[in-house]
Amino acid sequence: MADKNVNWDSLPVEIVTQILIRLPIKSIIISTSVCKTWKSLIQNPTFIPTHLHHSINNNNHHHLLFRLCQDGKEIYALHNDDDDDFTEHTRFDFPFHAVNDNTFRVVGTCNGLVCLSDDLIVNKVHHFFLWNPCVRKFVKLPYPNLTYKTHGGVSASIGFGFDAKTNDYKVVRMVNLPNPNSNSKNLRRDRPKVEVYTLSTGEWRMVTAALPPICTVLGLQQVAFVNGALHWLAFRWTDDDLIYHFVLVFELEDEVFREIQLPELPGYENTYDLDGPVSVYKNCLALFKKRYYRHYRIDFFENKEGSSDQNIWVMKEYGVASSWTKVFTITDQDPDMPFAIGFRRNGEFVLQVESGQLISVDVGNQKMKDLGISSDKNAFVDSYVESLVLLDKAANGAVTY
Numbered sequence: 001m002a003d004k005n006v007n008w009d010s011l012p013v014e015i016v017t018q019i020l021i022r023l024p025i026k027s028i029i030i031s032t033s034v035c036k037t038w039k040s041l042i043q044n045p046t047f048i049p050t051h052l053h054h055s056i057n058n059n060n061h062h063h064l065l066f067r068l069c070q071d072g073k074e075i076y077a078l079h080n081d082d083d084d085d086f087t088e089h090t091r092f093d094f095p096f097h098a099v100n101d102n103t104f105r106v107v108g109t110c111n112g113l114v115c116l117s118d119d120l121i122v123n124k125v126h127h128f129f130l131w132n133p134c135v136r137k138f139v140k141l142p143y144p145n146l147t148y149k150t151h152g153g154v155s156a157s158i159g160f161g162f163d164a165k166t167n168d169y170k171v172v173r174m175v176n177l178p179n180p181n182s183n184s185k186n187l188r189r190d191r192p193k194v195e196v197y198t199l200s201t202g203e204w205r206m207v208t209a210a211l212p213p214i215c216t217v218l219g220l221q222q223v224a225f226v227n228g229a230l231h232w233l234a235f236r237w238t239d240d241d242l243i244y245h246f247v248l249v250f251e252l253e254d255e256v257f258r259e260i261q262l263p264e265l266p267g268y269e270n271t272y273d274l275d276g277p278v279s280v281y282k283n284c285l286a287l288f289k290k291r292y293y294r295h296y297r298i299d300f301f302e303n304k305e306g307s308s309d310q311n312i313w314v315m316k317e318y319g320v321a322s323s324w325t326k327v328f329t330i331t332d333q334d335p336d337m338p339f340a341i342g343f344r345r346n347g348e349f350v351l352q353v354e355s356g357q358l359i360s361v362d363v364g365n366q367k368m369k370d371l372g373i374s375s376d377k378n379a380f381v382d383s384y385v386e387s388l389v390l391l392d393k394a395a396n397g398a399v400t401y
Contacts, residue, residue: 013037013041016037016038016041017041017047017050020038020041020042020047020051021047021050021051021054022054024386025134025135025386025387025388028042028051028388029135042388042391043391043392044392045392047388048387048388048389048391048392049167051387051388052111052112052385052387052388052389055385055386055387056385059385061080061082061089062080062081062082062345062383063078063079063080063081063089063383063384063385063386064078064079064081064342064344064345064381064382064383064384065077065078065106065109065114065380065381065382065383065384066078066079066358066373066375066379066380066381067105067106067375067378067379067380067381068373068374068375068379069103069375069376069377069378069379070374070375070376071376072376073097074094074097074103074104075091075094076091076092076094076114076133077089077090077091077092078090078091078092078384078386079371079373081344081345081346081383082345086371086372086373092133093133093136093401095131095136095138095401096116096127096129096131096138102118102120102121102127103118103120103378104116104117104118104129105117105118105119105120105220105378105380106380106382107128107158107159107160107171107223108159108160108161108222108223108225108382109160109382109383109384110160110161110162110169110225111162111169111385111387111389112132112134112384112385112386112387112388112389113130113131113132113160113169113387113389113390114130114131114132114133115128115129115130115131115158115160115171116128116129116130116131117129117158119156119158119220120220120378124148125143125147125148125149126147127140127141128140128141128144128158128171128197129141130160130169130171130199130390132387132388132389132390132391134386134387134388135388135389135390135391136400136401137390137391137398137399137400137401138390138398138399138401139199139202139390139397139398139399140397140399141171141197141204142197142202142203142204144173144195144197144204145195145204145206146173146175146177146193146195151177151178152177152178153178154175154176154177154178155175155176155217155219156173156174156175156176156219157173157174157217157218157219157220157221157223157232158171158172158173158174158223159171159172159174159223159225159230159231159232159250160172160223160225160230161225161228161229161230161252162225162228162252163198163228163252163253164228164253165253166198166200166253168198168199168200169198169199169389170196170197170198170199170252171196171197172194172195172196172197172230172250172252173194173195173196173197173204174192174193174194174212174217174232174248174250175192175193175194175195176190176192176193176216176217176219177190177193189214190214190216191211191212191213191214191215192212192215192216192217193206194206194207194212194250195207196255202397207255209255210255210256210257211257212248212250212257213236213248213257213259214236215234215235215236215246215248216234216235216236217232217233217234217248218232218233218234218235221233221277221278222277222278222279223277223278224277224278224279224280224285224286225280226280226283226284226285226318227283227285227318227319228251228252228253229249229250229251229252229258230249230250230252231247231248231249231260231278231285232247232248232250232278233245233247233248233277233278233287234246234247234248245262246259246260246261246262247259247260247261247262247278247285247287260285260315260319260321261321262287262289262321262324263287263289263313263321263324263326279340279342279343280343280382280383281314281343281347281349282343282345282347284314284315284316284318285314285315285318286312286313286314286315286343287312287313287314287315287324288310288311288312288339288340289310289311289312289313290309290310290339309329309330309331310329310330310331310339310340311326311328311329311330312326312327312328312329312340312349312363313325313326313327314327327363328349328361328363328366330351338351338352338353338354338359339351339352341358341379341380341381342380342381342382344360345383347362347363348360348361348362348363348369349361349363350371350381351368352375352379355374356374356375356376356377356379357370357371357373357374358371358373358374358375358379358381359371
């Protein structure tokens with residue numbers, strides 16, 4: 001009779017590795033309890049990127065991560081993006097509900113990590129986390145250098161991405177400090193301060209080798225990680241006292257700044273306000289441009305009329321301003337019209353309507369589909385790949401819950 005006691009350590013490491021990288025995350029976590037050899041192999045820093053690379057290149061199941069707010073409670077869930085019924089794949093336990101009873105927003109996602117911030121309330125001490133819900137681990141970031149406590153009413157915009165050169169994850173804060181000469185043109189000549197948190201060191205540091213251009217970065221906007229760089233919508237005043245909008249680019253590898261010109265916007269001189277986040281569309285830079293118009297009647301005391309539109313632009317060739325292409329336009333007489341929040345893998349984009357319901361819109365035939373998902377406010381959607389990142393970070397402050 002064959003020996004029923006299987007010696008798992010006797011299998012060649014190469015074979016075990018090829019088996020494990022093909023398993024789903026839950027099965028890999030269970031495999032860490034099989035034997036010490038397997039646990040050591042799985043938690044090895046070289047295995048984690050190998051598994052991630054295999055998942056990205058061979059994954060036939062694509063998911064969207066949703067951050068929703070329903071009845072005051074935050075919900076984080078994966079839905080099957082390739083499923084016609086858009087079924088829920090996984091709902092994650094959210095470990096941060098008790099942090100000062102604050103509401104979090106998603107700064108961004110990258111390689112299975114979710115960057116969270118509770119900076120929706122201004123002029124307070126904020127908390128930042130890197131969270132991998134698949135392995136139930138998170139890292140709480142230390143307080144940054146530039147805060148309301150240290151500098152007063154700062155305005156910060158945050159981005160999150162991956163530095164492929166150092167195999168490291170970075171959180172970047174673009175901070176506009178308060179200017180005591182707010183009534184002078186000096187306010188228009190300030191540069192944002194930039195600080196970077198790296199996961200490998202667990203610390204914030206100021207970026208001083210390269211200076212950003214003189215500009216203002218819009219706070220609490222969604223920041224796009226594309227082509228190894230973070231992208232912000234920014235503006236500056238020209239010598240003619242006009243506002244010039246552009247995309248501010250920060251390369252994560254070399255930590256240098258660039259600018260990308262925005263598409264031509266007819267009627268820009270009549271624009272009362274111009275905003276909209278940058279996003280990612282099939283690994284291309286995308287832009288949701290929302291414009292508000294105000295038309296005043298001759299009689300000052302009569303009502304004011306208003307209208308707005310939202311154009312969705314895609315940069316077909318990265319870095320080439322002439323390749324900006326408008327793929328869709330939404331028009332409405334109500335400034336509270338539906339707004340775009342993200343894209344699906346098939347190229348459809350996701351809108352949130354006034355009722356909170358989320359719908360997807362086919363750019364080609366402009367057909368709309370109710371996703372059967374709703375959110376009170378601050379909804380977020382982005383492509384998501386399950387990973388083991390942080391599984392090896394117990395010694396570097398990663399918390400298991």
